[in-house]
Amino acid sequence: MNNRSDITKKTVFCALTLAAGLVLSYIESVLPINIGIPGAKIGLPNIVTLLLLYSCGAVPALIVNIMRILLSGFMFGNLFSILYSAFGLSFSMTAMVLLKKSGHFSIFGVSCIGGVMHNVGQLAAAAIVTNSYVFLYLPVLMLSGILSGLFVGALGAELLKRLSPVIKKQFGNIWN
Numbered sequence: 001m002n003n004r005s006d007i008t009k010k011t012v013f014c015a016l017t018l019a020a021g022l023v024l025s026y027i028e029s030v031l032p033i034n035i036g037i038p039g040a041k042i043g044l045p046n047i048v049t050l051l052l053l054y055s056c057g058a059v060p061a062l063i064v065n066i067m068r069i070l071l072s073g074f075m076f077g078n079l080f081s082i083l084y085s086a087f088g089l090s091f092s093m094t095a096m097v098l099l100k101k102s103g104h105f106s107i108f109g110v111s112c113i114g115g116v117m118h119n120v121g122q123l124a125a126a127a128i129v130t131n132s133y134v135f136l137y138l139p140v141l142m143l144s145g146i147l148s149g150l151f152v153g154a155l156g157a158e159l160l161k162r163l164s165p166v167i168k169k170q171f172g173n174i175w176n
Contacts, residue, residue, distance in 0.1 A: 009171050010060070018064050018071075021048040025072035040141065043115055043148045045072075049096075050111055050156030055167050058097045065089050080129070084122045091121030107160070111153030115145035 024044040052061035073082035095117040099105045119141035126134040
C-alpha cells in the first residue's frame with residue numbers, strides 16, 4: 001500500500017471517529033442529567049477516546065479530541081466550555097497514555113483515571129478562571145469520575161472488541 005493511500009485511510013478514520021465523538025457530545029449536551037454537581041457529565045465522547053487510544057495510539061486520539069473539543073465547543077457550548085474541556089483533556093490524556101503504556105492497567109482502570117483526571121483538569125481551569133475554592137468539589141468529582149469511567153470503560157471495551165476486526169479489515173495496519 002502506498003503512502004497516499006495510508007494518509008487517505010487515516011484521514012477517513014479520523015473523520016469518522018470525530019463525527020462519532022461530536023454526535024456523542026451532542027447527545028450528552030441534551031441529556032437532562034442533574035446529579036447536583038455543576039458541569040458533571042457521563043463523558044460519552046470518551047468512548048471514542050478509548051477506541052482511538054487502544055486501536056490507533058495516542059497521537060490520533062489526541063488530534064481527534066482536540067478537533068472534537070473545538071467543534072463541539074463552538075456548536076454546543078462556548079469559549080469557557082472549550083477552556084474547561086481543553087484542561088480536562090490535557091490532564092486525562094496524559095494520565096491515560098502513561099497508564100496504558102505501563103501495561104499494568106486494564107481499559108477500565110485507564111478510563112477511570114482518565115475520568116478523574118479530566119475532572120481535576122477542569123477544576124484547575126475553574127480555579128484559574130474563578131479564583132475560588134473549587135477544589136472542595138474534588139472528592140465528589142473523583143467519585144463521579146470513577147463511576148463514569150467504569151461506565152465509559154465498559155462501553156469502550158465492548159466497542160473495541162466488536163470494532164477491532166472491522167477497523168483492521170477496513171484500515172489495516174496504517175497506524176504503525
